[in-house]
Amino acid sequence: MERTVNGVRLAVREAGAAEKPALLLIHGFPLDSAMWDAQLSGLAQHCRVVAPDLRGHGASDAPPGPYSIDQHADDLAALLDALGIQRAVVGGLSMGGYVALSVWRRHPARVSALALIDTRANADTPEAKAAREATIGRIRERGVAVLAEEMLPRLLAPENQGKTEIERAVREMILRQPVEGMAGALEAMRDRADATDLLTGVTVPAAVIVGEADVITPVSVAEDLARRLPDARLVVVPRAGHMAPVEAPQEVNAALLELARRTG
Secondary structure, three states: OEEEEOOEEEEEEEEOOOOOOEEEEEOOOOOOHHHHHHHHHHHOOOOEEEEEOOOOOOOOOOOOOOOOHHHHHHHHHHHHHHHOOOOEEEEEEOHHHHHHHHHHHHOHHHEEEEEEEOOOOOOOOHHHHHHHHHHHHHHHHHOOHHHHHHHHHHHOOHHHOOOOHHHHHHHHHHHOOOHHHHHHHHHHHHOOOOOHHHHHHOOOOEEEEEEOOOOOOOHHHHHHHHHHOOOEEEEEEOOOOOOHHHHOHHHHHHHHHHHHHHOO
């Protein structure tokens, strides 16, 4: 399915009946909505699951930048309008978590609950900003294969690395991303606002989900998120790294379903 919002064509995966509670899932970087395949199939009986490719990712348009996290949030609010969805449980992994928090900040009436998965609220440090700038240069020079080489060892738990089906699927996802979109995403993450102060004002139920072997946003970061949110439950997922929904889908699905039920 495709929808055009804010002048950009977004590819959207959807499963589940329209009358069921909506669950909007936002992928991370450098990925697309295929990372949610196990959630689309596993939760469709209970929810209307919507998983878009953000602008610059997957099969969506990849216009020239600059991109911003707030722009992604506005795209998704417009997508909910196009799909006739008033409110949704909004969940995001890593960069998708940044976008989910921006949806809450900019469009709180659209959010019935928040799922923050393998993510953080704080902005980039100066060192992290410089590292993103350097990565932009490398992918413009050598292509997105650079991202697979550099990121895969840190995305997955040790038991899911090597010649596993999980690693193969994640590698293929990375390699099909457009260079322009990846550069735009890196710029958006580099320049994003700090959302730490936003957390204490979240008035909807939340779930903070993290892989126990996540080295990018470790359990300690998730614990801090959960402490700051007024109504959050922390779920630490065994046998998973930074890609918990792909590495341990049953555990993540159970956590998402429990969150959806908490919305009433």
